[in-house]
Amino acid sequence: MDKHRIYTTSVASVYPHYVTKAEKKGRTKKEVDTIICWLTGYSQEELNTHLEKKTDFETFFTEAPHLNPSRTLIKGVVCGVRVENIEEPIMREIRYLDKLIDELARGKAMEKILRKS
Template identity: 50%
Template sequence: MTRHRIFDMSFASIYPLYITKVERKGHTQEELDQVLTWLTGYDSAALQQTITEEITLEEFFDRAPEMNPNVDLITGVICGIRVEEIEDPLMQKIRYMDKLVDEVARGKKMTSILRKPVAA
């Protein structure tokens, strides 16, 4: 399997782009951080530490305290590819993150972004 260059990009280089994207659409860094903590289990201090340490995206997800158990409820298209069909686990996590950031920027309700499983 091909190693993608994005795996070696630092989270610190991508995070400001995410902030710009959500703020340009009238949303906040706090909303962004909320979805990132939901996805990865990092708290605000740990998120800031990943930025300070300039860890790669691969390390960011390897060190994540706990991926949210409802992550498989994230569906849809990002970069022309359905996120639920991405075979590389790391690339899928990165695209899940992109998808959540897009949803914040589009103004989707936070209750919808932070997916809750449908009660049986």
């Protein structure tokens, strides 16, 4: 089976859409960055480097320093598919990120988005 085209899409090309989606709902770029860093373990500097290098999604998640173990608590539907049921690991990570950005745009508190008790 061929890989989905999102794997070869650069994170930098989608990132502005994440920020725009958040800002339209009164949230900030800093909150988007916080979510991405929480999910992947990248520092802000490392995230900025990947955006500058136009790293593709597959590489971005494959090379992530520390995928947050609490990400498995992310549940729900993105693009008509339950994220917890996605079997392909990289696609599941991409959809986790989509789901977190959706939660941010819907006004959910950061503590809940970042799955803090």
